[in-house]
Amino acid sequence: MVDVGPSVPVAMRRSFMVPEIRPLDQYDGSRAKVAASVSWLLSCSYGSPEHVPEELREPFYTDQYEQEHIKPPVIRLLLSTDIYCSVCSKILPKEEGGSLRDNNAVLQVLSRQGLQPTEQDKPVTDTDLRQKPIKMNAHLAVIDSLMTIRMMEMTSAMTASSDKLLSPSPSSPSLGTLEYNILSWVSKINQTLRDFTEREHQLRQQHNKADIQSQQSIRYRKDKLPPKQTPSFPEVSSLKDLANGCALASVIHYYCPDIIRLEDVCLKETMSVADSLYNLQMIQEFTSEYLENCCHLALEDLLYSPLILKVNILSFVAEVFWWFEELKPDFVHPKDPLNLEDVAGMSEENSPTSASSTSSPAFTFRHPFLSGVQPLSPVRGSPRSPGSMQHS
Numbered sequence: 001m002v003d004v005g006p007s008v009p010v011a012m013r014r015s016f017m018v019p020e021i022r023p024l025d026q027y028d029g030s031r032a033k034v035a036a037s038v039s040w041l042l043s044c045s046y047g048s049p050e051h052v053p054e055e056l057r058e059p060f061y062t063d064q065y066e067q068e069h070i071k072p073p074v075i076r077l078l079l080s081t082d083i084y085c086s087v088c089s090k091i092l093p094k095e096e097g098g099s100l101r102d103n104n105a106v107l108q109v110l111s112r113q114g115l116q117p118t119e120q121d122k123p124v125t126d127t128d129l130r131q132k133p134i135k136m137n138a139h140l141a142v143i144d145s146l147m148t149i150r151m152m153e154m155t156s157a158m159t160a161s162s163d164k165l166l167s168p169s170p171s172s173p174s175l176g177t178l179e180y181n182i183l184s185w186v187s188k189i190n191q192t193l194r195d196f197t198e199r200e201h202q203l204r205q206q207h208n209k210a211d212i213q214s215q216q217s218i219r220y221r222k223d224k225l226p227p228k229q230t231p232s233f234p235e236v237s238s239l240k241d242l243a244n245g246c247a248l249a250s251v252i253h254y255y256c257p258d259i260i261r262l263e264d265v266c267l268k269e270t271m272s273v274a275d276s277l278y279n280l281q282m283i284q285e286f287t288s289e290y291l292e293n294c295c296h297l298a299l300e301d302l303l304y305s306p307l308i309l310k311v312n313i314l315s316f317v318a319e320v321f322w323w324f325e326e327l328k329p330d331f332v333h334p335k336d337p338l339n340l341e342d343v344a345g346m347s348e349e350n351s352p353t354s355a356s357s358t359s360s361p362a363f364t365f366r367h368p369f370l371s372g373v374q375p376l377s378p379v380r381g382s383p384r385s386p387g388s389m390q391h392s
Helices: 029-046 072-079 082-091 103-112 126-130 136-154 158-165 178-214 246-255 273-290 299-304 307-327 368-372
Strands: 060-062 068-070
Touching: 029 060, 029 072, 029 082, 029 136, 029 299, 029 307, 068 072, 072 082, 072 126, 082 103, 082 136, 103 126, 103 136, 126 136, 136 178, 136 307, 158 178, 178 246, 178 307, 246 273, 246 307, 273 299, 299 307
Parallel strands: none
Antiparallel strands: 060 068
């Protein structure tokens, strides 16, 4: 962690216990996709995670043979027409989503939005969504499309913000995509904080030099005045750059400096797994306490950031943007003297480059990659309890 300013009491300052997590070779991406997507769907349908019935909050159960399955109540809900119609009524304008009565109507709306879900390069049909046993890939494609519609709504001001935040060259890729804009916003905040802390560091050095010159006759112990460590803000050019929590925790600090202090964020040049988990736990706790538990991802999901969770992760970051730039609750007041409108545009080499270079959406709402992953598999080993290691 870094020490960059005076100590002030804050709500979020507390000890974080670094948990043991499932190793990457035991991480089941397809299971994570189902868990995160179903959690988002139910939260959206019921209005908030707190309103989701208890029996639906965890979508899996383990049978007597230690095999993991999706709970029957979750399957029944997905196979009904109610859940998708309910979500559409929440995320679409009333004239568009208020009168939907079946899956065919939902699929038609998604198609009109240019977000037709496909599975193995074929459009998802009502038959796919009613198939038994459940055809989970088709449902995940529909949920991805719904999440993206929600992202488009939450970041509707992103285009206008981009005009103020960014001045990329014409060759910058995928300027119009959601992914590019979301990552550009995160990158710009981190660049702004980097510039600010560098100026602050220079001013501090000048001030210390002046003090030394004016007090040369005063003896002091240099070893009792260690230099303050300058934070290392990450460059954000792809989704993987969010995996250690540095960039997003810095964004939260920028908008809520009284809740997340910069010195409480781990911003090292080289981040260990423990460092990353420390930041990610802080982000999860902040969103749980202040942003109505909008993070539907586990620590491993954020840490490993697999491609299969691309839409889920971007949806989460878009929701953070929505809270900070659209809703602006009382606890949000961006750090002064920073003003994003006064900051020069990002350079081309620092711009996110992971999105497609065309003007079409950066996502393809199909799940052929699930066929390359093992199907839902039992979790190897029992759930682990949090470790006793404490971040320092």
